[in-house]
Amino acid sequence: MTIQAPGALPINTFGIPTVRETVTGEPELIYISGIPLKPWYIPGHGRLWVPIDNTGHAFTVFCRHIADVDELANDGRLVLVDGVTGSGKTSLIHKCVDHLHARLAEALGRPVDPAPRSPEDHWRPRERPAPGICIVDLSDRAEKVAYDDTGELRALDAINRTIFRHVVSGVRSHGHETPDLDRLVTDAADPVDDDHRPAHRLSELYERLSEVLRDRRLFALIVLPYIPLGTPDAHLRFVRGHLNFCERRIVFFAETTEPDLMENMAPTLPWDQRQLVTHLSIGPLRGNDWESFVQARLDLPGLPAAHVIIAPEALARITPENENPHGTVRGLQNDLYALGEIARLDGRDVISDADVIALAHQRLDDERMRRRPPASGQPGQKGPVE
The missing domain is CATH 3.40.50 (Rossmann fold)
Structure with a gap:
């Protein structure tokens, strides 16, 4: 089984390892987000499960x-x-x-x-x-x-x-x-309807x-x-x-x-x-749940040498004291994965402070677009009043 992602890019440590089939029929390990952990199917998923909240x-x-x-x-x-x-x-x-x-x-x-x-x-x-x-x-x-x-x-x-x-x-x-x-x-x-058998x-x-x-x-x-x-x-x-x-x-x-x-x-x-x-x-994240979660993701067995880590100053910014902007474990997982992708696709294996700021701006832009009323003639917008 291929465990290194295609090309020379580092592995996104904050993705969830799962297996897909390639065009040749061979299994390949990839790192994605938005899926549950299934340790009964992939034993390593048990190492990713963190008893937070x-x-x-x-x-x-x-x-x-x-x-x-x-x-x-x-x-x-x-x-x-x-x-x-x-x-x-x-x-x-x-x-x-x-x-x-x-x-x-x-x-x-x-x-x-x-x-x-x-x-x-x-x-x-x-x-x-x-x-x-x-x-x-x-x-x-x-x-x-x-x-x-x-x-x-x-x-x-x-x-x-x-x-x-x-x-x-x-x-x-x-x-x-x-x-x-x-x-x-x-x-x-x-x-x-036409079947009269009970x-x-x-x-x-x-x-x-x-x-x-x-x-x-x-x-x-x-x-x-x-x-x-x-x-x-x-x-x-x-x-x-x-x-x-x-x-x-x-x-x-x-x-x-x-x-x-x-x-x-x-x-x-x-x-x-x-x-x-x-x-x-179970409930939302609390206290220092983020710290336990991040540490678990940085301690995966079987990862190639080139995998994404997070710089201390970036970690301090993504996890402000007494506040959890991510709300749920899914929110935290998705944010860390997005940061890992920003660094990885730039050819870097360290998430920087600038990456955290860039993601925050991207989230704000996405929220503004979501709240913006659609233009005239677009779905959700009535036609002009005559």
Whole structure:
């Protein structure tokens, strides 16, 4: 696998290493921004995860709530993470998936990969999870799941059925082809107007899937997509529905920007069902979170010699005392990546004070353009009054 970016330019340390396929079919490591960390897929992503704001506490709560993995053989689970947009919900979910994957693999007597033999191995994707574990990641599939061919948002039942078909396909893609799974895909088809056969209830289909998992001694870890359903009530029904689908050997991971969703849902839950929910909340950046974040990015294993660092005076400017202009971890990640690109594309491996000032001016210009009323005849501008 190629780990040096094309050409002689330095690596952007503040990008997230991920793999793409080149035109020759070979995998190549690139550094980008705007994606979640997936340590269960790329082991090195675990080294990039930094317990800033209260994500460290949230992860500890998760580990404590699902300490006994043997319980998953008898009951399903729903892990619900809430937080503002950009606060790192998806990365926290994948961190939890990675931890649960390792715990289950150990309990099954099939430990995950040994320690990487070389620094580059940190960034090589795993071909598949450990035997006995299926990870179905739908976190980046919201558009395919939620919208029909015309771009219209599907009804909630249709969305849930599409998710179920993706889940079954994910289990099959892990090398588990059975006639029972084929029938589940067929039975999960959306009912049509001229089809008078009763639709199979999704709760029944998940029960049958759970039986297949039990017979084959499998566990399914399912990362649900975040879908903007329009109203808090619609999102509550989406999450509540998947709690109803929590059969044994099935663990759902869901995220929401609705801070009161769990509080509103809890009174409607029977006591035994409430025990199946692990609720985690994360917030915006605080204190010196930026310092921990920057240090983690400067300490990556397996990077080529030429990679971007940040000058002390630039670091002081981007992180003023008692203030965090970035708001969320996504904002900080994107700003650092943008600064790295400014330096890298200029052939430098040090982010300077001038780069920080240039980015600040660029952000101000972008904000002015966003706020400026469109010219006459442009989208959003009515024609002249006669």
